[in-house]
Amino acid sequence: MKYDVVIIGGGITGTAIAHELAKYDLKTVLLEKGPDVATATTKQNGGVIHPGYDPHPGTLKALLNPKGARMYPKLAEDLGFHIRPTGTLVVAYSDEDLKTVDRLLENAKINGVEGVVKLNSQELHELEPHINPEAKGALYAKTTTMVDPFEVAVAFMENAVENGVELQLNEQVRGIEKNGEQDFTVRTENNEYPTRFIVDAAGIHADDVAKMAGIEEYQIKGRHGNLAVLDKNVPIKTVMFPCPSPDTKGIALIPTVSGNFLIGSTATMRDDKQDVTNDKVGVEELIEGAKLLIPEFDPSSIIRTFAGQRPVALDNDNDFYIKESPTQKGFIHAAGIQSPGIASAPAIAEYVASLLEEAGLELKKKENYNPYRKAPTDFSELSHEEQDRLIKEDSRWGKIVCRCETVPEMEIIEAINRPNGARTVDGVKRRTRAGMGRCQSGFCQSRVVDILSRELGIPADEVRLEEDQSKIFSGKVKEL
Amino acid sequence: MTEKDFDVVVIGGGPAGMAAALEALKSVKKVAIVERNDELGGILNQCIHSGFGLQYFNEELTGPEYAQRFIDRVGDSEIEVFLNTMVLEIKDKTVIAMNEEGILKLKAKAIVLAMGCRERTRGQIRIPGTRPAGVLTAGLAQRYTNLENLKPGNRVVILGSGDIGLIMARRLKLEGLNVLSVYEIMPYANGLFRNIKNCLDDFDIPLHLSTTVTKVIGSKRLQAVEVSAVDDNLEPIPGTEEIIPCDTLLLSVGLIPENEVSKTAGVDLSKITGGPVVSNDLQTSEEGIFACGNVLHVHDLVDHVTREAEEAGRNAARYALGETSESTTQIPVEASGPVRYVLPSTITNTDEKVELKFRVGSPIEKGKVTVYLNDEPVYEGREKEFVPSIMETVTLSPEKLSDGKLRVEVK
Ligand SMILES: Cc1cc2nc3c(=O)[nH]c(=O)nc-3n(C[C@H](O)[C@H](O)[C@H](O)COP(=O)(O)OP(=O)(O)OC[C@H]3O[C@@H](n4cnc5c(N)ncnc54)[C@H](O)[C@@H]3O)c2cc1C
Numbered sequence: 001m002k003y004d005v006v007i008i009g010g011g012i013t014g015t016a017i018a019h020e021l022a023k024y025d026l027k028t029v030l031l032e033k034g035p036d037v038a039t040a041t042t043k044q045n046g047g048v049i050h051p052g053y054d055p056h057p058g059t060l061k062a063l064l065n066p067k068g069a070r071m072y073p074k075l076a077e078d079l080g081f082h083i084r085p086t087g088t089l090v091v092a093y094s095d096e097d098l099k100t101v102d103r104l105l106e107n108a109k110i111n112g113v114e115g116v117v118k119l120n121s122q123e124l125h126e127l128e129p130h131i132n133p134e135a136k137g138a139l140y141a142k143t144t145t146m147v148d149p150f151e152v153a154v155a156f157m158e159n160a161v162e163n164g165v166e167l168q169l170n171e172q173v174r175g176i177e178k179n180g181e182q183d184f185t186v187r188t189e190n191n192e193y194p195t196r197f198i199v200d201a202a203g204i205h206a207d208d209v210a211k212m213a214g215i216e217e218y219q220i221k222g223r224h225g226n227l228a229v230l231d232k233n234v235p236i237k238t239v240m241f242p243c244p245s246p247d248t249k250g251i252a253l254i255p256t257v258s259g260n261f262l263i264g265s266t267a268t269m270r271d272d273k274q275d276v277t278n279d280k281v282g283v284e285e286l287i288e289g290a291k292l293l294i295p296e297f298d299p300s301s302i303i304r305t306f307a308g309q310r311p312v313a314l315d316n317d318n319d320f321y322i323k324e325s326p327t328q329k330g331f332i333h334a335a336g337i338q339s340p341g342i343a344s345a346p347a348i349a350e351y352v353a354s355l356l357e358e359a360g361l362e363l364k365k366k367e368n369y370n371p372y373r374k375a376p377t378d379f380s381e382l383s384h385e386e387q388d389r390l391i392k393e394d395s396r397w398g399k400i401v402c403r404c405e406t407v408p409e410m411e412i413i414e415a416i417n418r419p420n421g422a423r424t425v426d427g428v429k430r431r432t433r434a435g436m437g438r439c440q441s442g443f444c445q446s447r448v449v450d451i452l453s454r455e456l457g458i459p460a461d462e463v464r465l466e467e468d469q470s471k472i473f474s475g476k477v478k479e480l
Numbered sequence: 481m482t483e484k485d486f487d488v489v490v491i492g493g494g495p496a497g498m499a500a501a502l503e504a505l506k507s508v509k510k511v512a513i514v515e516r517n518d519e520l521g522g523i524l525n526q527c528i529h530s531g532f533g534l535q536y537f538n539e540e541l542t543g544p545e546y547a548q549r550f551i552d553r554v555g556d557s558e559i560e561v562f563l564n565t566m567v568l569e570i571k572d573k574t575v576i577a578m579n580e581e582g583i584l585k586l587k588a589k590a591i592v593l594a595m596g597c598r599e600r601t602r603g604q605i606r607i608p609g610t611r612p613a614g615v616l617t618a619g620l621a622q623r624y625t626n627l628e629n630l631k632p633g634n635r636v637v638i639l640g641s642g643d644i645g646l647i648m649a650r651r652l653k654l655e656g657l658n659v660l661s662v663y664e665i666m667p668y669a670n671g672l673f674r675n676i677k678n679c680l681d682d683f684d685i686p687l688h689l690s691t692t693v694t695k696v697i698g699s700k701r702l703q704a705v706e707v708s709a710v711d712d713n714l715e716p717i718p719g720t721e722e723i724i725p726c727d728t729l730l731l732s733v734g735l736i737p738e739n740e741v742s743k744t745a746g747v748d749l750s751k752i753t754g755g756p757v758v759s760n761d762l763q764t765s766e767e768g769i770f771a772c773g774n775v776l777h778v779h780d781l782v783d784h785v786t787r788e789a790e791e792a793g794r795n796a797a798r799y800a801l802g803e804t805s806e807s808t809t810q811i812p813v814e815a816s817g818p819v820r821y822v823l824p825s826t827i828t829n830t831d832e833k834v835e836l837k838f839r840v841g842s843p844i845e846k847g848k849v850t851v852y853l854n855d856e857p858v859y860e861g862r863e864k865e866f867v868p869s870i871m872e873t874v875t876l877s878p879e880k881l882s883d884g885k886l887r888v889e890v891k
């Protein structure tokens with residue numbers, strides 16, 4: 001049976017599109033080469049839902065970012081993911097910076113972003129008493145929220161799957177053939193997917209995928225960024241940026257949804273698309289950036305560093321590259337989704353649906369479409385009374401697996417057994433936060449391995465951290 | 481929800497918690513230990529090597545043997561032990577915990593913190609590079625190997641010369657793994673001398689000082705590490721990089737007292753040790769909450785842990801009985817020069833001898849400890865060697881103390 005749409009790539013872009021297309025009577029499949037959704041750039045970013053004061057008016061970004069950001073609160077409610085209103089400060093240290101603030105204020109107006117004001121030095125210090133005393137003022141965008149992009153992608157995908165979209169993991173697209181009008185064959189190592197339309201949401205590899213279909217319209221390079229995770233002890237409430245440069249928003253201090261803090265991100269172009277290593281210079285830049293915002297910042301609060309690459313479509317004015325290929329009709333690019341790709345994703349998805357419709361796909365609303373997803377239980381957020389009640393219902397709620405984040409065994413079992421459930425240690429970690437705390441899984445990793453082994457019915461020494469080669473153990477110490 | 485009243489509730493059932501509870505029981509009736517593991521003993525259960533108890537029992541025991549002596553005493557006593565029970569927070573002198581039966585609220589007259597410590601991880605020392613499988617702390621590798629029969633890898637490099645790393649070097653070598661070498665960024669080893677000898681020298685495992693791992697290589701499983709020599713400021717020296725192919729990197733780069741629960745009670749923590757700030761009766765900044773063992777400061781010998789915990793247990797019981805008199809003295813104690821920290825940070829009770837415990841920040845080949853009261857020497861030690869891995873003690877008799885400020889210095 002032929003598919004209407006094959007979506008290639010299960011990052012925030014691909015999963016948002018799957019969630020959107022699930023509303024319609026279509027046969028859709030999402031192909032993802034990783035063992036889980038959101039294992040590339042979507043798990044390696046700041047998670048800031050920028051309200052949209054930043055993009056240059058007239059660009060696709062300026063259209064889709066504010067719109068996407070406005071969609072988030074309702075989506076969070078319908079799909080049960082965490083969202084935390086924080087607001088953003090763009091801090092000015094000089095008269096020139098203050099001019100930048102005025103420019104952003106003007107931008108916000110043109111882009112239709114509400115709740116953006118200018119603060120003088122006194123107002124700024126009242127809002128954030130620990131900020132650099134030299135700060136002269138700031139832009140204050142009140143509507144900024146924070147999400148966990150991985151959680152959002154999982155929520156999009158679960159809802160899509162429950163509404164009939166197919167998800168194929170560990171399926172890397174290796175070839176694409178055009179057989180005729182609205183007639184493609186997408187090939188992976190073991191399977192073929194005949195389809196009418198293709199949406200290429202393969203992130204940093206979108207251009208490589210397009211090439212398989214003979215399309216060489218654009219090229220993608222990565223803009224690498226280091227990030228650092230801090231323990232829960234920075235005295236700020238708001239996301240804080242310095243004034244931006246043309247290429248980057250600068251090093252920010254970010255209070256995350258889960259109560260941790262991030263410093264992010266550096267920005268340097270890289271030739272190697274796979275390179276998500278941390279570099280010393282970059283991490284030092286993060287520390288300096290944090291100290292500029294909060295002089296008392298203590299670098300020893302860093303518990304982990306990581307990095308990602310923003311997929312940048314070259315010679316495209318730093319804009320997203322979203323359009324139907326002029327040469328290969330029916331092939332839609334959802335590419336060059338650099339920052340703020342998370343904030344824009346829901347609007348990108350609607351835009352892609354409209355492009356598909358223009359290209360000849362009929363979008364008929366599904367009758368029994370369910371817009372809701374029941375959020376998994378987050379034990380640590382419950383009151384002691386509710387916790388007590390759950391434990392009395394099932395004692396596995398009383399068995400703590402991750403001590404740093406208070407994650408009980410039952411929460412992990414649920415994460416494995418949901419639609420699009422966890423298959424790897426990292427998959428469990430990203431769904432439940434087990435292993436994300438101060439000890440960085442020193443304690444719980446072996447227990448998570450045991451639970452995965454039991455729930456998936458595989459031996460413990462075959463449980464993986466993430467990808468296929470990432471086996472955690474090299475066997476048993478002694479054969480018993 | 482279960483609610484219960486106690487005189488003394490001890491959090492943590494390692495050697496510190498057990499000794500504190502046993503000692504408290506000598507003066508009060510209702511004592512509890514809350515332990516999140518399924519057995520008492522704490523970290524000792526995975527330390528299957530010998531070298532414990534030389535001071536306390538005058539015998540050389542393994543970790544589990546040392547623990548068992550206390551487990552037996554606790555078992556024979558009236559102490560109520562909650563196993564598989566994790567303390568979530570302390571609120572108004574009530575210890576809130578959970579287990580498979582539900583949430584427990586244990587109301588206490590006095591509380592003893594004995595939660596031990598955890599290991600520093602890769603993020604905390606910020607090694608650049610990729611994040612593959614195969615990079616783990618030495619203690620986790622110890623758990624896998626000794627308790628779960630799982631092999632962490634084949635070709636092993638160890639970063640840091642802390643005792644756990646040294647002990648794991650020998651352990652993994654004995655299990656047939658290829659242990660390539662141990663790298664230490666400092667110009668001296670961090671572990672006990674006897675461990676360097678027994679675990680590395682006797683097994684021909686090289687120890688490279690002033691050298692550190694500067695990059696982790698491999699996208700899925702660890703493939704190699706890059707090591708570099710460092711200069712006097714601990715900065716890598718360009719040109720000295722060397723690539724060591726390996727599939728496992730064990731980190732033995734320090735321990736941090738486990739004080740999340742202490743924070744919920746509002747206990748003040750020291751920036752240097754990471755443990756609570758205490759007076760000489762081991763009481764924290766919160767009245768009626770005492771601390772001992774590795775949660776207070778990292779100990780190298782369990783015998784010291786036991787002694788310290790007995791004192792904390794005794795004082796907690798006294799507090800529960802309302803026997804502590806309002807103290808009038810307040811003598812602050814500070815570390816100076818090469819002395820990294822001194823415990824306690826204040827002396828409030830001068831009825832008995834006062835023991836000061838301290839560590840130096842870097843080795844001193846020949847030095848002498850002097851304790852000053854308001855710049856007047858009140859104690860002077862013999863000339864000897866000081867190393868960061870060994871905790872030193874000085875005992876002062878009460879008549880030497882009067883109002884003022886104490887300072888501990890090594891010259
Ligand atoms: C350091 C940093 C900080 C950022 N901060 C923010 C922020 O605060 N706010 C914000 O809104 N945005 C931020 N971004 C941007 C955001 O992360 C990206 O825009 C977004 O994640 C891009 O998502 P994507 O789905 O397009 O790509 P990806 O997440 O990379 O997904 C692409 C998917 O395609 C799969 N794939 C690739 N090739 C194939 C193939 N041949 N077959 C099958 N599957 C394939 C990959 O495995 C991957 O899962 C940041 C980015 C970085 C790097």
Ligand SMILES: Cc1cc2nc3c(=O)[nH]c(=O)nc-3n(C[C@H](O)[C@H](O)[C@H](O)COP(=O)(O)OP(=O)(O)OC[C@H]3O[C@@H](n4cnc5c(N)ncnc54)[C@H](O)[C@@H]3O)c2cc1C
Nearest residue numbers: 492494495496516522523531567595596644773774781782
């Ligand atoms: C690998 C290694 C090798 C060592 N080798 C030697 C040696 O050769 N000789 C020697 O003398 N000493 C040695 N030591 C040192 C000695 O074992 C320790 O100093 C001692 O065990 C510390 O005791 P403790 O009770 O303070 O902490 P732990 O033994 O760590 O006990 C703390 C207990 O508290 C529990 N706990 C923590 N938080 C909570 C909570 N929220 N709720 C409930 N329970 C909680 C923990 O589960 C644990 O059982 C070694 C230590 C290690 C780690």
